Structures are given as C-alpha cells and as structure tokens.
Amino acid sequence: MTDAEAAEEPFGTVVRRGLGWSFLSSVATRAGTVLSGIVLARLLSPEDYGQFTVALVVLLILANINDLGLEPTLVRWSGRIEEIAPTATSIILGASFLIAGGTFLGAPAIATALGAGDAAGIVRLMAVSVLVNGLFAVPSAMLTRSFLQGRRATADLTGMVVTLGLSIVLAVLGFGAWSLAWGRFVGNIVNGVLLFVFAPARFRPGWSRAVARHVLSAGLPIAGTLLLAVGLMNVDYIVVGRMLGPEALGLYLLAFNLSSWPVSILSVAVARVSVPAFARLQHDPGALRAAFCRSLTLIMAPTTLVGALLAVYALPATRFVYGPGWAAAAGALSFLAILGGLRVAMQLAADVLTAAGKARLTLLIQGGWILALLPALTVGALHGGIRGAGVAHVLVALGVAVPLHLAALATLGIRPLDVLRSARRPAVAGVAAVAVALGAHRLVDGDLATLLVGGLASTATFGIVAWPLVRLLKVTRRQAVPTTSGV
Known part of the structure; x- marks a missing residue:
C-alpha cells in the first residue's frame, strides 16, 4: 500500500490493521524467542550467553546509529518521499560502511574493554551485520510509513524462524556462543532481503546537498536519542560484564x-x-x-x-x-x-x-x-x-x-x-x-x-x-x- 492508497482509507482503519499485524508479529516473535531460549538454555552455558551478549550490545548500539536517524525521519516525513529517499539512501550506506569497518578493525579492543576478550570474532561478525541493516533501512522505513505491517510481519517472522532454527542446530553441534551469532547474522540477512522485496517503493542512491542538510538536521537528534536509549538499556550489560x-x-x-x-x-x-x-x-x-x-x-x-x-x-x-x-x-x-x-x-x-x-x-x-x-x-x-x-x-x-x-x-x-x-x-x-x-x-x-x-x-x-x-x-x-x- 502506497501513501496515496493509504490516504484513501479511513485513518482509524489503516492504523488498526497496522497495529494488529504489528502486535501479531511481536507476539509470535516473542513466543518463538522464549521457546528457543528454553532449548538453548539447556544446550549453552551462562558464559556462552555472556560472550554473545558482548557482541550483541555492540550490534544494537551500531544498528541504531548507522542510519543517522534517517529511517524514522523517512517514516514521519510529511512531504513527497521521492524528494529525499535517494539522498537518504546514500547517507545511510556511507555511514554504515564507515561504522562497520571501524568496528571490525577495533573488535579485539572492544571485546576486551567489555570484559570478554574471547568474543572479538563474534563482534566482527556483528559488525558485518551493520552493513546488512544499512542496505535495507530505507525499504524498512517505506513499509512502516505505509502501514504495511502485514508484509513486515512476514519478513520479521521468517527471519526469526531462520535465526532461532539455525542457532539451535549449531548449538546442538557444539558451536557455543557462535551458534547464537551465526543464527542472528543469517536471520538478519533473510529479514532484510524480504523487506526489500516487500517494500512499496525502492530508491537508488542519489545526492542533493540541500536535502542532505535538511534530513540530517531532522535525523541526527533522533539518532542521538536512539543511541542514548540503546546505551541506556545496555550500559548494565557493560557494567555487569566488566565487574562480574x-x-x-x-x-x-x-x-x-x-x-x-x-x-x-x-x-x-x-x-x-x-x-x-x-x-x-x-x-x-x-x-x-x-x-x-x-x-x-x-x-x-x-x-x-x-x-x-x-x-x-x-x-x-x-x-x-x-x-x-x-x-x-x-x-x-x-x-x-x-x-x-x-x-x-x-x-x-x-x-x-x-x-x-x-x-x-x-x-x-x-x-x-x-x-x-x-x-x-x-x-x-x-x-x-x-x-x-x-x-x-x-x-x-x-x-x-x-x-x-x-x-x-x-x-x-x-x-x-x-x-x-x-x-x-x-x-x-x-x-x-x-x-x-x-x-x-x-x-x-x-x-x-x-x-x-x-x-x-x-x-x-x-x-x-x-x-x-x-x-x-x-x-x-x-x-x-x-x-x-x-x-
């Protein structure tokens, strides 16, 4: 459903349908996560979970800043999305590449600073995941903007099944913390590809200096907020990991x-x-x-x-x-x-x-x-x-x-x-x-x-x-x- 098509329906109907699909996706995702967590808790040790958590913290922080706040900016943009999407695509891809590259090179130091030096390899794999997020950020925004939560739910649930299924299989085979990392990485790719396929519109990279200034002025405060929010909900992992x-x-x-x-x-x-x-x-x-x-x-x-x-x-x-x-x-x-x-x-x-x-x-x-x-x-x-x-x-x-x-x-x-x-x-x-x-x-x-x-x-x-x-x-x-x- 495009913006024009959404505008033809009553606003309450569009929102209720979108919320219903979004809620269904969240419930199903959480249920799957709980069930897989029960299985994985009996296959992995708390230390395995701890090593993966270090890498996951890095991914969560980077994944919330690599788009520089432009994905939510696209969602709430009140004008013609075609005017800003190409420039936003270029900015997100460039930022994702720089952030992922820096994290990949600095992975050993990052893992050691977080109290789990053995997790450096997993941190590097999560750094590559940042590139995946950058590639599919704009299609994700287009689905959210158009209230196409049904399509998004399909992508999210498919990615979840791949993530959890692969993690369990690798855990049974004895891959330890890497089972969680590879499951997350492959599931993220599957989810991103489906978001791209389901998006109501796709945009090639483009550039406009005026548009870049405008969208960054709107997006950077959001990115800062998201960074602090993610840091806020992960600073406890950092403290617990380093101290305990x-x-x-x-x-x-x-x-x-x-x-x-x-x-x-x-x-x-x-x-x-x-x-x-x-x-x-x-x-x-x-x-x-x-x-x-x-x-x-x-x-x-x-x-x-x-x-x-x-x-x-x-x-x-x-x-x-x-x-x-x-x-x-x-x-x-x-x-x-x-x-x-x-x-x-x-x-x-x-x-x-x-x-x-x-x-x-x-x-x-x-x-x-x-x-x-x-x-x-x-x-x-x-x-x-x-x-x-x-x-x-x-x-x-x-x-x-x-x-x-x-x-x-x-x-x-x-x-x-x-x-x-x-x-x-x-x-x-x-x-x-x-x-x-x-x-x-x-x-x-x-x-x-x-x-x-x-x-x-x-x-x-x-x-x-x-x-x-x-x-x-x-x-x-x-x-x-x-x-x-x-x-």
Missing part, C-alpha cells in the same frame, strides 16, 4: 530478557504504528493528548499484569522454564520486571514526543537517565551482584527517568495529572494481583503448581478490578483518532 564476568552477564541477560516481555510484545508493536499515527495528530493538541492518554491506559493494563507476575514468581518461573542452573537469575528478575513495565510507559511517551517533533527533548531525557544510571549500576553491582544491578535500574527509573518524561509531556499539554489518571486503574489492578500472587506463593508448593494456581488467581483478580477498561476499549474502537496506539 561473562557467567554473571549470561545470568543477567536471561533475567533481562524475561523482564522485557512486555516491552518486546507491546512497545515494539506499538512503536511501528504510534509514531506515524501520532505524527498525523501533531497539529491538534487536544486530539494528541486524548489519544496518548487512552493509549497509555490500554497498554499499561497487560503490561502491569505481566510485570507483577514476573516480579512475584521470578524464582519458580526461572527454575521451571530454564532449569535449576539458571536460578541465580531470579534475584535480578524480581526488580527488572518492574523496570519492564515502566519502560513500556516511557517508550510510549518517547513515541509521542518524537512524533510531535520534540526528539531533542527525548535526547536530553536519555542523557540525564544514563548519567544517573551508570554510577548507580556500578554501586549496585559492586555490593549486590546482578540483583543489585536490578535494584539500581528501578531506583533510577523512578527517581530520574519518570519525572523527566512527565516534564517533557507537559510541553505537549499532557499534564502529570493526566498521566496519573490514565495509569490509575491498571496500577490498582496490579496491586490487587500482587497481593493474590503473594498469598498463593505461600500456600502452594512446587514451581509448576505455584505458577498455575497463582497465575490464574492473580489474572482473574486483575481482570475483575480492571474490567471498566473494557468500556474504554469499546470507545476507542468506535473512534478513529484514539486508536493510534491503544491496544
């Missing part, structure tokens, strides 16, 4: 992955629709405020329930799903689950700020957040290991990140009181679910029985308290504007 070693890092990675279920399923799905959808409302402050508040209420309902259950049942969930050898990850998971819920809300706030043209504000927020987080993580890991790192994350999020996001939203007319009212019902339901979960934990023996009985009872309690949200969901479905990111 690859084995502790592997345990921490598993805990963080479990805590990220709400973020992976909800925020990723919503972000692919919310930014272009909110962007269309940026000139109507009242509609933008109403859409954000409804979206926040609806997205925080499932997030709060999942986070509450993970926090209370961290130990039985870890032992049952991944085996007794990973039980030490539960100490960090109890606190990181709380962080996962906060991240979903703050990501939605970042989406609306970016869509409204206030990417520089999110850049300042991320900068302040990471400056506060680095010393807190160091102290937490030093005195409390991976559990201490989880505690530090939550304290900084509550004390620094949440207030900064509230202040930034106020510049759009979204008051802190509006946010609190939107989150009130999910929060009350979450407290009730936690109380029931704790009671079941004390009364029921056995990991599986605890998870089943406590999970079902807590979910039922949450549903009863949160039932009025169903009415809000019905209202949202009847109105085109509020559906921008509300399920």
Whole structure:
C-alpha cells in the first residue's frame, strides 16, 4: 500500500490493521524467542550467553546509529518521499560502511574493554551485520510509513524462524556462543532481503546537498536519542560484564530478557504504528493528548499484569522454564520486571514526543537517565551482584527517568495529572494481583503448581478490578483518532 492508497482509507482503519499485524508479529516473535531460549538454555552455558551478549550490545548500539536517524525521519516525513529517499539512501550506506569497518578493525579492543576478550570474532561478525541493516533501512522505513505491517510481519517472522532454527542446530553441534551469532547474522540477512522485496517503493542512491542538510538536521537528534536509549538499556550489560564476568552477564541477560516481555510484545508493536499515527495528530493538541492518554491506559493494563507476575514468581518461573542452573537469575528478575513495565510507559511517551517533533527533548531525557544510571549500576553491582544491578535500574527509573518524561509531556499539554489518571486503574489492578500472587506463593508448593494456581488467581483478580477498561476499549474502537496506539 502506497501513501496515496493509504490516504484513501479511513485513518482509524489503516492504523488498526497496522497495529494488529504489528502486535501479531511481536507476539509470535516473542513466543518463538522464549521457546528457543528454553532449548538453548539447556544446550549453552551462562558464559556462552555472556560472550554473545558482548557482541550483541555492540550490534544494537551500531544498528541504531548507522542510519543517522534517517529511517524514522523517512517514516514521519510529511512531504513527497521521492524528494529525499535517494539522498537518504546514500547517507545511510556511507555511514554504515564507515561504522562497520571501524568496528571490525577495533573488535579485539572492544571485546576486551567489555570484559570478554574471547568474543572479538563474534563482534566482527556483528559488525558485518551493520552493513546488512544499512542496505535495507530505507525499504524498512517505506513499509512502516505505509502501514504495511502485514508484509513486515512476514519478513520479521521468517527471519526469526531462520535465526532461532539455525542457532539451535549449531548449538546442538557444539558451536557455543557462535551458534547464537551465526543464527542472528543469517536471520538478519533473510529479514532484510524480504523487506526489500516487500517494500512499496525502492530508491537508488542519489545526492542533493540541500536535502542532505535538511534530513540530517531532522535525523541526527533522533539518532542521538536512539543511541542514548540503546546505551541506556545496555550500559548494565557493560557494567555487569566488566565487574562480574561473562557467567554473571549470561545470568543477567536471561533475567533481562524475561523482564522485557512486555516491552518486546507491546512497545515494539506499538512503536511501528504510534509514531506515524501520532505524527498525523501533531497539529491538534487536544486530539494528541486524548489519544496518548487512552493509549497509555490500554497498554499499561497487560503490561502491569505481566510485570507483577514476573516480579512475584521470578524464582519458580526461572527454575521451571530454564532449569535449576539458571536460578541465580531470579534475584535480578524480581526488580527488572518492574523496570519492564515502566519502560513500556516511557517508550510510549518517547513515541509521542518524537512524533510531535520534540526528539531533542527525548535526547536530553536519555542523557540525564544514563548519567544517573551508570554510577548507580556500578554501586549496585559492586555490593549486590546482578540483583543489585536490578535494584539500581528501578531506583533510577523512578527517581530520574519518570519525572523527566512527565516534564517533557507537559510541553505537549499532557499534564502529570493526566498521566496519573490514565495509569490509575491498571496500577490498582496490579496491586490487587500482587497481593493474590503473594498469598498463593505461600500456600502452594512446587514451581509448576505455584505458577498455575497463582497465575490464574492473580489474572482473574486483575481482570475483575480492571474490567471498566473494557468500556474504554469499546470507545476507542468506535473512534478513529484514539486508536493510534491503544491496544
């Protein structure tokens, strides 16, 4: 579907369809990742996971800056995309080549600095993956811009199947950390090729100095924000790896992955629709405020329930799903689950700020957040290991990140009181679910029985308290504007 074709359909219909496909893709991807993680946890050691995590951190950081913020700029561009896409293609390809080349040459030093010198080869493979991301960044933006989440879901799920299948096969054959790396690399290529094939429009490299200045002025603040966001969510890996070693890092990675279920399923799905959808409302402050508040209420309902259950049942969930050898990850998971819920809300706030043209504000927020987080993580890991790192994350999020996001939203007319009212019902339901979960934990023996009985009872309690949200969901479905990111 091109921009012109999308414009012919009702806006709410386009957004709902895009969000549905995006949500389906995120759920399926997360389910596949969980299932493969269960298998891989029994084939690989925490140290294997730790070595791969070092390389993955490098990839995540580079993959979020190699396009210099031009992919999201293309998504929210209000003019004719043909005017800027060729120049953007040239800039992204050039930047990706330079970044990947520098990382490839500096891989040994990077791996050593991150506390896993043996991971240098894997870092080099991830550097090559940056080139793959650069090649297919513009087709990816065109799919998102046109709300073609169905095609994107096909590409993402196919890449996921290749990634997970190859990783498991190589792990069985004894490739250790390399099994994860090669699976990720090959799956990334498959995903990129499909994005290129499915894109509604493709562009050859071109150049215009005026266009380059214009798109870079819009894209670089977004790239800076993304870099800080990725650095923010990976600085803990760096600290844990350097201070506690690859084995502790592997345990921490598993805990963080479990805590990220709400973020992976909800925020990723919503972000692919919310930014272009909110962007269309940026000139109507009242509609933008109403859409954000409804979206926040609806997205925080499932997030709060999942986070509450993970926090209370961290130990039985870890032992049952991944085996007794990973039980030490539960100490960090109890606190990181709380962080996962906060991240979903703050990501939605970042989406609306970016869509409204206030990417520089999110850049300042991320900068302040990471400056506060680095010393807190160091102290937490030093005195409390991976559990201490989880505690530090939550304290900084509550004390620094949440207030900064509230202040930034106020510049759009979204008051802190509006946010609190939107989150009130999910929060009350979450407290009730936690109380029931704790009671079941004390009364029921056995990991599986605890998870089943406590999970079902807590979910039922949450549903009863949160039932009025169903009415809000019905209202949202009847109105085109509020559906921008509300399920």
